[in-house]
Amino acid sequence: MDLDGGNRRVFNRLGGPSAAQPTDSSKNQKVCYHWRAGKCSRFPCPFLHRELPHPTGPTSAAANGSGAPKRFANDSGFSGPAPRRGPNFNNNHNNSWGRMGANKVVRKTEKVCNYWVQGNCNYGDRCKFLHSWSLGEGFTLLNHLDGHQKVVTGIALPAGMDKLYTGSKDETVRAWDTNTGQCMGVLNLGGEVGCMISEGPWLFVGIPNFVKAWNTQTNQELSLSGPVGQVYTMVVGNDLLFAGTQDGTILVWKFNAVTNCFEPAASLKGHTLAVVSLVVGANRLYSGSMDHSIKAWSLETLQCLQTLTEHTNVVMSLLCWEQFLLSCSLDQTIKVWVATENGNLEVTYTHNEEHGLLNLQGMHDSESKPVLLCACNDNSVRLYDLPSFSEKGKIFAKQEIRAIEVGPGGLFFTGDGTGYRVWKWAEAVPKP
Template sequence: MDLDGGNRRVFNRLGGSSAASPDSSKNQKVCYHWRAGKCSRFPCPFLHRELPHPSGPAAATSNGSGAPKRFADDSGFSGPALRRGPNFNNNHNNSWGRMGANKVVRKTEKVCNYWVQGNCSYGDKCRFLHSWSLGECFTLLNHLDGHQKVVTGIALPAGMDKLYTGSKDETVRAWDTNTGQCMGVINLGGEVGCMISEGPWLFVGIPNVVKAWNTQTNQELSLSGPVGQVYTMVVGNDLLFAGTQDGTILAWKFNAVTNNFEPAASLKGHTLAVVSLVVGANRLYSGSMDHSIKAWSLETLQCLQTLTEHTSVVMSLLCWEQFLLSCSLDQTIKVWVATESGNLEVTYTHKEEHGLLNLRGMPDSESKPVLMCSCNDNSVRLYDLPSFSEKGKIFAKQEIRAIEVGPGGLFFTGDGTGFIVWKWAEAVPKP
């Protein structure tokens, strides 16, 4: 991320006088160079401040009758860690991206480089961020260091007071959730491509194998079969699925008699690596480096449909209510819904300025659905659904590859410097 401090003197000016600039409408434009932190004109005929938010009906739409739907179950989202979601139906939600179009968090969205180094002399008067986040609805609780490379997986096995992180530094670390202390390090001899937990089991994807640990009995298993890196995993219909570098999706089923995971299926169809998986509506969805999404029946494990609307790698998939959300390096998030024929089609496309890496969803402190999406500009955007009104941003020094949801309003982000614990702020009671 560009941590351009740019701590130039901020002059308290609102543009030239009417005498200097007869065109009064010109003075209502925000200086492009000031926004970029490099305006050298004094006096400048343009505004050196952001325009105020619009008022009236347009600004009030976010509180109108089209308010975001509350979750149908615990979260309404489905993903590698939150995979249980309601079935798709044919009810198109026409409010995607329409509510709160003007509700945008407005501030100079650059972290002050001098603040990062601990020596910014402007303090509160600095117009660059002295914070790793932008928004008042969540707070940073802790930053835990230890990994030497980017964190690619975060998992919280059920019924435990430990959190596990995996990294490209070829290690898995166990953390005490009460103290934040690292309890142990496992050296795997290969980069961790992904990590999930299901019940007491912790699954870690590395090149050519999936490692499985029972965190209650300490049983360790190695599931062979993958060719190349294992990039993504998900559990559905009592099967463990893994997306691999050669484009194959492998499935294992646990055998209680042998106390082992046995190969159950091999799903072929993608021409390049499978990098994202999600389960919802009795289907398995897979995203690939071949730019496509495939829908598979969980009962027959046959491919039902191939979606080709993305133009780059499909990095992450998420199920919310009757919708499938997908994000890609093509800088878009697409929202899919089932037609009467049962096939999926795009009902809304949200565009970003950067490639997208990961999607996660969770309820905020008011139980309203929030979408978190990490971008390859070292940030995470938070959006209200279904309006896609911006709720806040999280910044990092490196790409945030892992996002995980925890209990009690906690969520976690992992980048190349470690991982951060965040918490939703308590909702303010309404009078």
């Protein structure tokens, strides 16, 4: 490979000795538009990196004190053509912005390349932006299924079925075949889906002023009335269905096997704004609200046992893991709570993020190590090893990821503004 000859050819285009004697090809060369804007990153660039007209003959040679233009040392230590300069470049500045040598590693920024997304990035491995929807090792993207017109707010996998359901703010629920990845049907609900869960054969969908319930085995459909405004979150515990609503109330239903219906059982009041997160653990129900608080309720008496006020913004998601309660908030923190001797919860650790937090899910990787999946409002999901909170990887999307669901066999799912992605932890390699 003629590296030296290649340098001379590029060098001549920048105004080397051959430029003094124009040829038919050099007469038609144009000044690089991107170079004029100070952001040309092509190497070699087929256009001129100088303004026209350019002085020729003895005058140009005398300007440099010799018969050839100056050459600068690039970052690799080899002599090469003069660095590309923007129109406002000042020769008095220390030149530390030189072009990277061919053998240098391009440091990737943690941002997905917009041109790569559109399928027309020309830089390939030299692009400083990511050509991938994830960073990190140990997990891979299996599939990306589009279909929804707005953000996916719920993902559910009813037990014993080969179907996956997604709900969206586009007012629809879609059913997907888990074997083929094909959409099997679309149900229009006439209202934004605020949340969706499955329990046994039942699929529950929260919409404004109602909870819709479907028995996926018998196709029985029920409408549970009582909510005021949007239903943002649901959970099942102690044979009860709980729904957090826009007016700050937690509604409770119990299934009656005789009538094959869900009957109202209680209405839990205490939050002053909408309840947006619910979780059950250690014989308690925990609720997070837009009023910045977390409340702990007894599953036996349905009485409030404790109110936690350490968060300073909306408590978006709650997760029970072993003896710990984890909470995340738009205040850019994840808090880890542990019960004291008297049974009350106290913060034992606070993890700080640079962005607001939307959703928490926990699972084990291929080596059975606990991993926390945390959706942030910068259109990403962080993956953390527990209990160290050391970063294990990142997942990116075009829009906010509002839904995360864990499946069998190392699968997990993330829902964003158009559909959902299927991820899988790689199989662990046995040690010799």
